[in-house]
Amino acid sequence: xxxxxxxxxxxxxxxxxxxxxxxxxxxxxxxxxxxxxxxxxxxxxxxxxxxxxxxxxxxxxxxxxxxxxxxxxxxxxxxxxxxxxxxxxxxxxxxxxxxxxxxxxxxxxxxxxxxxxxxxxxxxxxxxxxxxxxxxxxxxxxxxxxxxxxxxxxxxxxxxxxxxxxxxxxxxxxxxxxxxxxxxxxxxxxxxxxxxxxxxxxxxxxxxxxxxxxxxxxxxxxxxxxxxxxxxxxxxxxxxxxxxxxxxxxxxxxxxxxxxxxxxxxxxxxxxxxxxxxxxxxxxxxxxxxxxxxxxxxxxxxxxxxxxxxxxxxxxxxxxxxxxxxxxxxxxxxxxxxxxxxxxxxxxxxxxxxxxxxxxxxxxxxxxxxxxxxxxxxxxxxxxxxxxxxxxxxxxxxxxx
Numbered sequence: 026x027x028x029x030x031x032x033x034x035x036x037x038x039x040x041x042x043x044x045x046x047x048x049x050x051x052x053x054x055x056x057x058x059x060x061x062x063x064x065x066x067x068x069x070x071x072x073x074x075x076x077x078x079x080x081x082x083x084x085x086x087x088x089x090x091x092x093x094x095x096x097x098x099x100x101x102x103x104x105x106x107x108x109x110x111x112x113x114x115x116x117x118x119x120x121x122x123x124x125x126x127x128x129x130x131x132x133x134x135x136x137x138x139x140x141x142x143x144x145x146x147x148x149x150x151x152x153x154x155x156x157x158x159x160x161x162x163x164x165x166x167x168x169x170x171x172x173x174x175x176x177x178x179x180x181x182x183x184x185x186x187x188x189x190x191x192x193x194x195x196x197x198x199x200x201x202x203x204x205x206x207x208x209x210x211x212x213x214x215x216x217x218x219x220x221x222x223x224x225x226x227x228x229x230x231x232x233x234x235x236x237x238x239x240x241x242x243x244x245x246x247x248x249x250x251x252x253x254x255x256x257x258x259x260x261x262x263x264x265x266x267x268x269x270x271x272x273x274x275x276x277x278x279x280x281x282x283x284x285x286x287x288x289x290x291x292x293x294x295x296x297x298x299x300x301x302x303x304x305x306x307x308x309x310x311x312x313x314x315x316x317x318x319x320x321x322x323x324x325x326x327x328x329x330x331x332x333x334x335x336x337x338x339x340x341x342x343x344x345x346x347x348x349x350x351x352x353x354x355x356x357x358x359x360x361x362x363x364x365x366x367x368x369x370x371x372x373x374x375x376x377x378x379x380x381x382x383x384x385x386x387x388x389x390x391x392x393x394x395x396x397x398x399x400x401x402x403x404x405x406x407x408x409x410x411x412x413x414x415x416x417x418x419x420x421x422x423x424x425x426x
Contacts, residue, residue, distance in 0.1 A: 062144065063090065064319050064331035066134055068100065069284070069338045070151060072125040075100075077110060077118045077134065082330065092116025096138045103131035103148065126335065128153045134319065134333040143322040147289070149335035152192040154285035157341035159184045160263075164353035167265065178267040179350055183281055183341065185258040193250035194291035196284040196336070199264045201240045202425075204275035205417035208361050209406045210234035213393040222393055222403065236417025240272070245298040247291065268356050277345045278425065284336040293317045293332045344426055364410035367391060371401040 066077035079093035098110040098118040110118035126132060134146040160183050166175040187193060211233050213222040225233070246263065250256050263281055266273050286294070296315050317332030347357045391405040392412060409415050 060091070061328055061330050062093065062138075062142075064134070064136065064144070064146075064317075064329065064333065066146075066331075066333040068126045068132055068151070068333070068335045070126045070128055070153075071338055072123055074122045075120045075124060075126075076113075077136075077333075079116050079118065079136065079138070093138055096136055099135045101133050101135055102127075126151045126337075128337055132333075132335050136319075141323065142327075144319055144329060145322055146320075146333040147318045149287055149290070149318065149333065151335050152285040152287070152337050153190060154192070154195075154283050154337040154339040155185050155187050155190045156339045157183050157185050157281060157283050160279065160281055160341045160343040162266075162343075162345050162350065164350040164355050165265075176265070176267055177354070177356070178265055178269075179273060179345065179355065180262055181264040181266070181279060181281075181345075182260045183258070183263050183283075184260065185283060186256070187250050187258065188256035190256075190285070192285040192287075192337075193256070194286045194288055195248045196286055196291075196294060197242075197246040197248065197263060198282045198284070199242045199246075200280045200282075201264070201272065201277065202280075202422055203238055203272050203277040205236045205238045205271070205413050206234060206275055206359075207410055207413045208359055208364055209366070209394040209411045210413075211392050211411040212395045213403070215393065222396060224396075232419050233412045233414060236413035236419050237422060238417045245294055247294055247298065249291070269358060271358050271360055273345060273347050273350075273355075274357055274359050275347070278342060278422075279345065280340055280342045282338050282340045284334075284338050286334070286336055289318055290332060290334050290336070342424065360410065364406055366394065367405045369403045369405055371403065 060081040063080045063082060064077065066075075068075050077098050079096055079098070080090040081093060082090065092115040094112065094115050096112070096118070098112075100108045100110065100120070108120060108124065110120055113119045128151055131148045131150050133148045134144075136144040138144075160181065162179045162181045164178070165180045166177055167180070169176050181199075183197075210230055211225065212230060213224055214229075215222045242264070248258065248261060250258070264279060266277070293315070300315055316329055319329045319331060319333060321327035321329055347355060351357065390408050392408045394404045394406045394411050396403050413419075
């Protein structure tokens with residue numbers, strides 16, 4: 026059978042209490058009209074390259090975008106400093122890699138495009154984000170949204186104490202990195218020059234056996250302290266790892282970032298999520314268009330989409346292994362069910378290997394797993410099951426334990 030990676034099922038959590046948040050005026054735009062400018066910017070206290078994307082809509086929604094090139098994009102600070110961004114790619118304007126926002130300082134975004142129109146965001150204070158105290162997992166069974174079956178897997182939770190911090194609205198992003206091991210690492214490689222298959226060196230074998238893969242959250246994950254009786258976040262579900270996937274077949278690292286949002290930006294993201302057909306980002310399919318904290322200085326009636334997000338950020342990394350949850354019922358998926366073995370005679374291997382052996386029933390490219398010299402038979406399997414580089418990347422991440 027061909028190796029198939031099933032879609033992950035993400036648990037999307039939105040903690041909201043309407044009565045405790047000051048109302049924020051937003052504008053939901055439904056009518057079809059001239060192209061609208063779209064601004065997507067994020068500034069944090071991380072030392073890294075920060076970016077602002079500029080584009081125009083095409084009709085209703087923003088599924089088709091035209092980049093805005095050769096604009097002047099400036100981040101202004103409350104102490105009078107200003108940083109001009111560089112256009113690295115069409116419509117993508119960036120700071121230097123050493124730039125970072127300062128907690129407690131206010132920032133705003135100023136834009137001038139080639140037609141002379143100018144735009145300015147409201148001032149946003151960069152609030153300090155409280156630390157994420159713990160990130161842990163628990164084996165659970167969850168109801169499926171698509172069937173009556175239960176989903177078995179590991180639910181990841183975070184906990185954070187917000188009591189000593191001014192901010193109380195947050196956005197979350199998780200990043201997942203996991204070992205990707207193939208069940209039948211290719212021990213031989215066919216060499217056309219000599220017309221034979223030779224055994225791989227140990228270092229070469231390791232390079233096809235163990236790789237790394239990653240995934241990042243795409244949905245908007247929002248949290249608010251106003252829904253809690255106190256300012257401590259406990260057992261907040263952040264990410265679900267389905268045991269049918271292979272994300273936790275071996276060691277997995279999960280990094281969660283907690284962004285401290287202003288009330289206005291929180292409301293913007295909340296409306297964006299409610300208006301979004303997939304629960305994702307600004308650039309997914311929308312039912313309408315949402316404006317944020319950016320206005321036109323040239324034409325006060327002009328509608329501007331998007332937002333300039335200024336947020337402090339904290340993060341937490343935890344490592345997980347399947348053995349931790351096996352006693353609770355977690356079933357490790359090594360991918361063996363997806364991988365079949367074909368046995369090929371030695372006389373057939375040269376032509377098949379040169380062209381890439383393709384089976385009729387699976388239409389999957391096959392490579393050599395191993396060889397029996399006594400029987401002069403090659404055992405072949407799908408390249409997805411024998412070479413980790415097909416679906417993963419070699420090289421251990423710097424942060425890996």
